[in-house]
Amino acid sequence: MSSPKIHLYLSPGxxxxxxxxxxxxxxxxxxxxxxxxxxxxxxxxxxxxxxxLNPKAKIPVATFDDEVITENxxxxxxISQLAPSNQxxxxxxxxxxxxxxxxNYLSGTLHSAAYGMFYRPQRFIDVEDGSLxxxxxxxxxxxxxxxxxxxxEKLKGRTWAVGEEFTAxxxxxxxxxxxxxxxxxxxxxxxxxxxxxxxxxxEERPSTQAVxxxxxxN
Numbered sequence: 001m002s003s004p005k006i007h008l009y010l011s012p013g014x015x016x017x018x019x020x021x022x023x024x025x026x027x028x029x030x031x032x033x034x035x036x037x038x039x040x041x042x043x044x045x046x047x048x049x050x051x052x053l054n055p056k057a058k059i060p061v062a063t064f065d066d067e068v069i070t071e072n073x074x075x076x077x078x079i080s081q082l083a084p085s086n087q088x089x090x091x092x093x094x095x096x097x098x099x100x101x102x103x104n105y106l107s108g109t110l111h112s113a114a115y116g117m118f119y120r121p122q123r124f125i126d127v128e129d130g131s132l133x134x135x136x137x138x139x140x141x142x143x144x145x146x147x148x149x150x151x152x153e154k155l156k157g158r159t160w161a162v163g164e165e166f167t168a169x170x171x172x173x174x175x176x177x178x179x180x181x182x183x184x185x186x187x188x189x190x191x192x193x194x195x196x197x198x199x200x201x202x203e204e205r206p207s208t209q210a211v212x213x214x215x216x217x218n
Contacts, residue, residue, distance in 0.1 A: 008061075009053070012216055015059075015111060017178075022171055024210045025166075026079055072107055077168075090167055099169045103168065109147065114143040121134075148180060174202040
């Protein structure tokens, strides 16, 4: 059975970095379309051509032949299924569950809830009150740092998040390590050394270096 035609819609440095890394790891043929942050968030809203693919108005979006898949855990899962020998979801049933545990936590708690407050505090209040937005932003920073502390403890004594090999969880963790350093201006290596060790291991992989080059993130 031949692999489908794969196309990833991404924005440099966004959470689409995770499936981009996995696609490079997989050895599968794929193409990409890149949108700047301004394209996606600022120039009148989400581009119409992407809204047709994903009415939820979020990146990443991936197409596999005629199938459109949204949401990082789903996209990462399908890439893994297309490249089973890479074992992106671990080597055992329990490891697979642990990868999903990480993906759900990162997607639902760290990204949607915590970074949602940080990047878009207005989503959490229904009045035009700048002082309230400031309170949301303060809560966001505290929540993100608490989550980073939890992640750092979970990675204590480990290189990889699950088992002894790189998995999809590590690619996704790498996204938020970068956000902590760049968006939050945290000293990630000093404050979260275990997390830093994990992200350094991810960043040293040829797949990640290819993504950083392709997305202009070097």
